[in-house]
Amino acid sequence: MDAQLVAFTGVAAGMVAMPGADFAVVVRNALASRRAGVVSAVGVAGGLLVHTALAVAGLAAVLVAVPALFRAIQLLGGAYILYLGCRALLSVLRSTPGSTPGSTTASAPEGRPGAGREERSVGGVGRSLRQGFLTNALNPKAPVLFLSLLPQFVPAGRPPLPRxxxxxxxxxxxxxxxxxxxxxxxxxxxxxxxxPRAARAVEAVSGGALAVLGLILLAGPLGAV
Incomplete structure (x- = not known):
């Protein structure tokens, strides 16, 4: 058994499961519909695919070598996550006490319970995919982390690219x-x-978490200026 591979899998699993912006976006969209949540999960994986590809290609080193580029991407990512958080919080504030945040007045066709929600989710599939992808892809720290982590689990003497x-x-x-x-x-x-009450609570918590994460991402590069 490859002990290094097992160790890396454990480390990677811990990194992936750590709550953050990706988690909040998936939960928020899954609350709207199963399809939206699943598509958001695919989007997050797509963003990770971009980061790992950058790390494998060595291009992530550019972010370390060019601090201005790193800060620009960090600002962009922080602003986008903050936007998602503020949007969620506004949805909570605008919703009435007896309604679900972000819901519409459309009803399910007779004889098809829940069909209205599924049909409304069809138009949001692209948006959910985009949110999942951009939330992950616009995190400039991820490729740098992978660039520093992956080489630690490449056994000496083995070709680095396949590993x-x-x-x-x-x-x-x-x-x-x-x-x-x-x-x-x-x-x-x-x-x-x-x-309604639980949905408002989940929306408020996920929106607040996204807003705080966005502010933290923005504080770093702004404080370095």
Whole structure:
């Protein structure tokens, strides 16, 4: 058994499962519909695929060598995550006490319980995918982390490219599986989580978490100016 591979899988699983902006976005979209949550999970995995590809190619080193570029991407990512958080919080403030945040007045066709929600989610599939992808892809710290982490698990004397490709694939697969589980679990708990009071609480917590994460990302580069 490859002990280094097992160790890396454990480290990667811990990194992927750590709550953050990706988690908040998937939960928020899964609360709207199972399809939106699943698509967001796919988007997050797609963002990770970009980061691991950059790390494998060595291009992430550019972010370290050019601080201005790193700060610009960090500002962009922080602003986008802050936007998502503020949007969620505004949705909570605008919703009435008896309604679900972000819901519409459209009703399900007769004889098809829940069909209205599924049909409304169709138009938001692209948006959910984009939110999941951009939330992850606009985090400039991720490729730098992978660039410093992956080489630690390449055995001496082995060709680095095949090994780093395998490690990158493990990260993407773990992320996809984890966030799919999160999305499906949230949907499974949907009858309770989609109650107006619970939905407002989840929306407020996820929106607040995103807003705080966005501010933290913005504070770093702004404080360095």
């Amino acid at each position: 780093t490709l395998l490690l990158a694939l493990i990260v993407v697969v773990l992320a996809l599986l984890w966030f799919l589980v999160v999305a499906l679990l949230v949907d499974r708990l949907g009858p309770w989580l989609r109650r």
